[in-house]
Amino acid sequence: MPEIDELTRSIEKRIKNIGELEDSVRGYINTTRYQNDLLKDSDNWNQICCSLDTIDDTLYSQQDYLSAKYPSSDGLKYVFTYGLLQALFIQQDAMRHLSEAFGIEFQLTDRLEEIRSLRNASIGHPTKNKTKGSTYYNYISRMSLEKHGFTLMRSFDQGNNEFIDIEIYPIIDDQLKDIESSYKILSEKLAEADKVHREKYKDNLLSDIFHSSMSYTISKVAEGIHSPHGSNVTFALSMLNSIQKTYKKFEDALQERGELNDYTKYDLDEYNHALSRLKDYLAGNASDLCDSDARIYYFYIREQHKHFEQIASEVDDEYREKV
Known part of the structure; x- marks a missing residue:
């Protein structure tokens, strides 16, 4: 038929x-x-x-x-x-x-x-x-x-x-x-x-939040751990403050875009915890941490930063590609 x-x-x-x-x-x-x-x-x-x-x-x-x-x-x-x-x-x-x-x-x-x-x-x-x-x-x-x-x-x-x-x-x-x-x-x-x-956001890149001197900023934290004399520790603490402010801005930007999922929030909470523990150590407020603990926290902060840079890059690429 x-x-x-x-x-x-x-x-x-x-x-x-x-x-x-x-x-x-x-x-x-x-x-x-x-x-x-x-x-x-x-x-x-x-x-x-x-x-x-x-x-x-x-x-x-x-x-x-x-x-x-x-x-x-x-x-x-x-x-x-x-x-x-x-x-x-x-x-x-x-x-x-x-x-x-x-x-x-x-x-x-x-x-x-x-x-x-x-x-x-x-x-x-x-x-x-x-x-x-x-x-x-x-x-x-x-x-x-x-x-x-x-x-x-x-x-x-x-x-x-x-x-x-x-x-x-x-x-x-x-x-x-x-x-x-x-x-x-x-x-x-x-x-x-x-x-x-x-x-609304395609020209306001998340990657720009992680400024080009972030690697330098993170490296200076290590000096406060490996060479803990007064000026190095003070400078390392100021660098940790700068890193915390940057990550607060990154989290806020993700939240504003609606891109902050539970997995990324969990990772950010862990990262901020590591930053706080290192600050306590360098300020002499963490008697439960030894030098080895501090070096492990520092390694985590340095390496995990790459993970967040990748997230920022992927979100930016998605916004640019589909507009």
């Missing part, structure tokens, strides 16, 4: 496109700078995640409906039909709730409204379906049930009857067209928000 083959290809393409749009939204919400903010409202966060998963799940159901062999038994025919129509209904709600979570109004098109009405009549409330002032009693014609659709008989207003031929493939294709359109609006909004954020 050429028409069915064409619709199948169209549906598969739309499912692929929606999958790519979903990836872009997931990439946004899983980026530290946005995830930290979104997690402040756990209900909204769960609404986003649940909606994304539900849309994805319903796409699987539609994909498998196309590829699966339609059952020969009447009971399973109903299960297939009920399941597919319910998946369409759930998918619409999930797209609406996903949009809502990001402050975007999701408008049901006339076609989506029609699909909801067909679902309600066929499997939602078939035994007493009130619509526009009339009450309908709906019957799926068992003998008409097939993978591509079925005939629905509707009785209403004391003996009036109508017959509706419901075609499944056009319904799936039309719905996915509107879902794709709504997903695209959301994806573009998030991409624009991300661009604005990057533009």
Whole structure:
């Protein structure tokens, strides 16, 4: 059937496109700078995640409906039909709730409204379906049930009857067209928000916080440990103060950008602890530390600094590359 083959290809393409749009939204919400903010409202966060998963799940159901062999038994025919129509209904709600979570109004098109009405009549409330002032009693014609659709008989207003031929493939294709359109609006909004954020900081580099003399500053701390006479110790303490101020500025800059994740915060806390312990040692306030302890702390400070320089460089590269 050429028409069915064409619709199948169209549906598969739309499912692929929606999958790519979903990836872009997931990439946004899983980026530290946005995830930290979104997690402040756990209900909204769960609404986003649940909606994304539900849309994805319903796409699987539609994909498998196309590829699966339609059952020969009447009971399973109903299960297939009920399941597919319910998946369409759930998918619409999930797209609406996903949009809502990001402050975007999701408008049901006339076609989506029609699909909801067909679902309600066929499997939602078939035994007493009130619509526009009339009450309908709906019957799926068992003998008409097939993978591509079925005939629905509707009785209403004391003996009036109508017959509706419901075609499944056009319904799936039309719905996915509107879902794709709504997903695209959301994806573009998030991409624009991300661009604005990057533009704000792209010329304010984290790497610049670690000034070119940082290696010299750190090396002077070593002199206070290895040659601990008065002037060396005093100078080493002033260098440690300078390093602490630099790292406070680095942490604040990460926090402002929303780039301070739990792992980096943990590393920074450890680094600041090492700096404080060395200051106590050089000031004579750490009787529990010996020269070997101080040298180990110094080695950690010197080497771990490279780790933070790498973090700064990676964040800077990301901001410059994607603006």
